[in-house]
Amino acid sequence: MAFIIDGKKIAAEMKEELKTKVEWMKKQGKEVTLAVIQVGKDPASSVYVGNKKKACEYIGIKSLAYELEEATTEEELLKLVEELNAKDEVNGILVQLPLPGHINENKVINTISSKKDVDGFHPESVGALSIGQPGFLSCTPAGIIELLKRSNIEIEGKECVVVGRSNIVGKPMALLLLRENGTVTVCHSKTKDLKEITKRADILIAAIGKPKFITKEFVKEGAVVIDVGIHRDENNKLCGDVDFDQVEPIASAITPVPGGVGPMTITMLMNNCVESVLL
Numbered sequence: 036m037a038f039i040i041d042g043k044k045i046a047a048e049m050k051e052e053l054k055t056k057v058e059w060m061k062k063q064g065k066e067v068t069l070a071v072i073q074v075g076k077d078p079a080s081s082v083y084v085g086n087k088k089k090a091c092e093y094i095g096i097k098s099l100a101y102e103l104e105e106a107t108t109e110e111e112l113l114k115l116v117e118e119l120n121a122k123d124e125v126n127g128i129l130v131q132l133p134l135p136g137h138i139n140e141n142k143v144i145n146t147i148s149s150k151k152d153v154d155g156f157h158p159e160s161v162g163a164l165s166i167g168q169p170g171f172l173s174c175t176p177a178g179i180i181e182l183l184k185r186s187n188i189e190i191e192g193k194e195c196v197v198v199g200r201s202n203i204v205g206k207p208m209a210l211l212l213l214r215e216n217g218t219v220t221v222c223h224s225k226t227k228d229l230k231e232i233t234k235r236a237d238i239l240i241a242a243i244g245k246p247k248f249i250t251k252e253f254v255k256e257g258a259v260v261i262d263v264g265i266h267r268d269e270n271n272k273l274c275g276d277v278d279f280d281q282v283e284p285i286a287s288a289i290t291p292v293p294g295g296v297g298p299m300t301i302t303m304l305m306n307n308c309v310e311s312v313l314l
């Protein structure tokens with residue numbers, strides 16, 4: 036029987052802390068403003084953007100919504116980002132991904148000022164993390180570190196295995212675990228003998244993008260298992276990259292889906308927005 040890491044509860048605690056911080060900042064005349072840009076009407080993106088706006092409202096962050104048409108050109112989008120870069124009253128800029136195919140995402144990310152890069156996607160933010168300098172952290176991996184810390188799970192000296200090497204989760208996750216003095220291995224789709232490696236993990240991070248991929252054969256007895264995935268299973272029920280029913284009995288701690296990593300991502304975004312004011 037594993038300890039269930041309650042991401043919903045930890046995220047709610049953090050939101051209260053952030054709300055108090057924002058109230059205090061307002062008393063000192065400092066307002067936090069996030070610009071949120073969505074291009075097109077992708078339904079999943081609309082849900083995410085809606086949730087981000089709601090979280091802003093709850094915490095007391097002012098959000099400016101830019102809902103642009105699908106046909107918006109790259110040039111127009113870059114011009115808007117540059118305008119927002121130049122506005123002192125805008126602290127954070129978030130461009131919801133994915134962008135329509137005719138727009139180069141990297142070009143857009145690179146145009147956001149690294150001082151307003153609350154997603155932590157800009158090469159300067161990623162570079163700063165890789166050499167141990169301060170900068171914005173990618174929200175999902177930063178949220179996972181927070182989940183571990185607030186659950187009193189030590190990282191230092193532990194065998195940490197990250198499955199997945201995306202720019203948004205896997206790579207920054209590995210760097211953050213390393214920063215916490217974990218011994219880190221990154222696995223991916225071309226890794227040989229994956230099970231042999233994941234079975235060494237004291238802390239296993241599953242960021243593969245395949246439903247219920249991590250079964251009990253991948254997990255050491257007593258491991259801490261963090262599930263980044265979110266999918267619908269054959270019964271249309273939400274599930275993660277980990278087969279929870281199989282893995283939970285042998286893990287010492289595990290994040291559920293939903294209610295694990297998910298709620299932390301937006302909370303860390305809010306945290307980055309608050310921090311952006313101090314830059």
Ligand code: GUN
Pocket residue numbers: 129130131132133154174
């Ligand atoms: N699309 C899916 N996740 C994210 C995210 O964290 N930030 C942005 N900007 N777009 C996303």
